Amino acid sequence: MAESVLFKGNLMNLHSHKYSGLANAKTIGISHNKTGNLSVVTRKPSSHQHQYHTGRHHATIRPGSGSRRSMGIVSGQSKRNYRPDLRRAAIARTSALLASQKEKPDAHPKKLRGKKKAAAAAAAA
Numbered sequence: 001m002a003e004s005v006l007f008k009g010n011l012m013n014l015h016s017h018k019y020s021g022l023a024n025a026k027t028i029g030i031s032h033n034k035t036g037n038l039s040v041v042t043r044k045p046s047s048h049q050h051q052y053h054t055g056r057h058h059a060t061i062r063p064g065s066g067s068r069r070s071m072g073i074v075s076g077q078s079k080r081n082y083r084p085d086l087r088r089a090a091i092a093r094t095s096a097l098l099a100s101q102k103e104k105p106d107a108h109p110k111k112l113r114g115k116k117k118a119a120a121a122a123a124a125a
Contacts, residue, residue, distance in 0.1 A: 009041075011089040019089065025049050026083050030074065030093045037062055038070060038097055042077055061094075063101050070094055 006013060009021015009029040021027040029041040038061040047055025061070045074094045078087035112120055 011086060011093045018085065024083075028074075028077060028083060028086055028090050030090060030097065032097060033060065036101070038094065040074060040077070040094075042082060045082075067095065067098055070098060 007021050008031070009027035010019050011028060011030065012019045017023050021029060026043055029039075031039055033039045040059040040061065042057045043049075044055050044057050049055075059073055061073055071091055071094060074090045075087055078084045078090065
């Protein structure tokens with residue numbers, strides 16, 4: 001059974017070398033910003049591995065930009081040969097974060113059936 005871990009750059013929150021943001025030089029980090037935007041962080045190819053902020057590329061996705069646009073931004077990284085093995089995981093993480101930003105619709109009231117429906121009709125009449 002896999003353990004859940006919460007490290008930056010770990011797309012699937014799994015304890016494995018493939019998804020680890022610490023063990024790999026090239027990682028894709030997708031998370032919420034303080035402002036509610038999605039942030040996609042990758043390492044610049046010419047940067048040194050120990051440069052943190054200056055060696056990273058930050059792409060911001062606004063909440064109202066839509067799922068098609070955000071999926072294009074995320075999958076574009078892997079299409080440019082930047083960890084193409086993480087494409088599915090990055091798209092899944094993005095869609096989950098976008099779904100969590102949407103407001104859930106109100107629950108529909110349950111329809112009355114059988115004896116309760118007849119009792120409610122009799123009480124209304």
